[in-house]
Amino acid sequence: MKLLKKFSYVILIILLLSSQVVIPDFVEEASAQSLKDYRTTLEELKQKYEESQDKKELTEEEVAQARDEVAKIAIEKEKLEEEIEKLEAEIVQLEKQISEKNKDMEDIIRYYQLSSTGEDAYLEYLFTSTDFTDFIYRMAIAEQLSDYNNSLIDDYTNLIKENEEKKEEVSKKIMQLEKKNKELEDKIIELSAELSTTIEGAETIEDEIARVEKKIKEYEKMYEFYKCEETMDYEACEAKGGESNLLPPGTAFYRPVVSGRVSSNWGSRSFILNGRPYSDFHYGIDLATSHGKNVYSAANGKVVEVINAKSQYNKTGKNVCGGNKIYIEHNINGVRYVTGYFHLATIKVKVGQVVSYETVIGTVGGTSAEYWDNCSTGAHVHFQVATGRFITYSNFTSNSFNPRKVLNVPSLGKSFSNRQTKY
Ligand SMILES: [Zn+2]
Structure with a gap:
């Protein structure tokens, strides 16, 4: 009974102790344990560096291209905006011409009527004019002139319509450019992020290569000193120097x-x-x-x-x-x-x-x-x-x-x- 009690104490202690032991089940065999492994790591890093350099160059090229396009878009946009201004100025001019022509027409009508009140003017004319042919002549001229002005006004109105349409087209082009510009700006931000190292703690591959090279030099000395095989675990080699x-x-x-x-x-x-x-x-x-x-x-x-x-x-x-x-x-x-x-x-x-x-x-x-x-x-x-x-x-x-x-x-x-x- 006493023995059993003792035994259960031992079990309890073992249980208590084992609950303190932390050996996670995800622990895997660690990589790079020997000098040789370090050398392999260095080769891998160098290869990764080459690849990253190529990728970096490509990314930088992409950024430069995107920036070029943005600059071109800015120039194109400016041109289009100038075109819109020109079209707007033309519309203003045409509207002015139309109103001038309208005024001309009023003048012609006035000339034709000789007064602002139609029939009265005609009658007035009949009573006061001494030369009837003069009246007929005036009417013919007035008619011709108003026909001419009417066709001019039609032309101007058509031109305004055309300009409005052009303006709409150019505005659409500007909108497309703005959309493309936004896309490019986003792309530049994304690519620039790829180029910058913002990962917490991350080092450049160059730094990592330097670090591994330094470590290899240290281990080479140690491996030589303790006469260890290249494939020997570095800790085992280190242990040859004592427990410390x-x-x-x-x-x-x-x-x-x-x-x-x-x-x-x-x-x-x-x-x-x-x-x-x-x-x-x-x-x-x-x-x-x-x-x-x-x-x-x-x-x-x-x-x-x-x-x-x-x-x-x-x-x-x-x-x-x-x-x-x-x-x-x-x-x-x-x-x-x-x-x-x-x-x-x-x-x-x-x-x-x-x-x-x-x-x-x-x-x-x-x-x-x-x-x-x-x-x-x-x-x-x-x-x-x-x-x-x-x-x-x-x-x-x-x-x-x-x-x-x-x-x-x-x-x-x-x-x-x-x-x-x-x-
Ligand atoms: Zn953190």
Whole structure:
């Protein structure tokens, strides 16, 4: 009985312990584990770079063509608008001529009647005129003149009608041009978005190539030093240098800030940035908190990459999306993970540094004070987690998963005030 009791305690403890163990079922075999894998990754990146360059050129060409067309449309539109003005001026002129002719007609009628009151004038004429043939002559002339004027007025009226029709045609053309112009403007916006890197944390392929090349050089030295085969797992090779080279184990993930609010979830989202609508897939979870607050490593591990966007910006003038970034590798219950922390105001760790979940790695940024970061609108830390190891941003992102699977975080918009327990 006593033994059974003891046994059940052991079972209970095992159950309690196992409930703490986080090994998600989606964990797959990590890619790039040996020097050879790194070399393959480099080749793939170079190929991707060639392709992207070709695509970039094509996109740039398309943008240039669209801009050309927009410029041509503007000129054409201006011409058409001038044509409309001309047609309108002609209509005004013709209307003026018609009214002149109408006035002429009135004069002719007056001449013919010799007074403004028809029959009276005729009678008056009969009584006063001494030369009847003069009257007949006047009538004939008047008739001819009015016929002539009438046909002129008809001509003018027809011309006005023609001009009105032309004007309508030209207006239609202008409307078509405006529609085409709108289409082109939309296309330019879309293509320009393709050309710009607004994905949170994304690096250019050139940067990724440089990063992998640097890593290969480091590993080449290490592989040579420990006499490892090219295909040997780099961690196994590293371990030849002693236990201290291994990742410090951990059992759980902790929220990287002590307090905050979930401001953006993992997944598809739409948002407004610099007045323009964007939609993307958010590969992490955003934790909003005050600027300057400490950011901790989410678990025990080793810093594998530090990207100092501030110094890059000061050197090159190029600002990036995601700002200062830190990547840390972890061994949680035997499974390899990488965590990423973006939009940091400051960085407090170095590559190779062993950290615990209590190590302050940097401080929260993401405001306009981080002038080197072009895609954050408020103080927050972007926390992203992936299986495997860190090679490049693209690789990290393709291995990323919803942090909620390993991290206890409240729902969107909700706050927390410590690093692990229920909020
Ligand atoms: Zn984010």
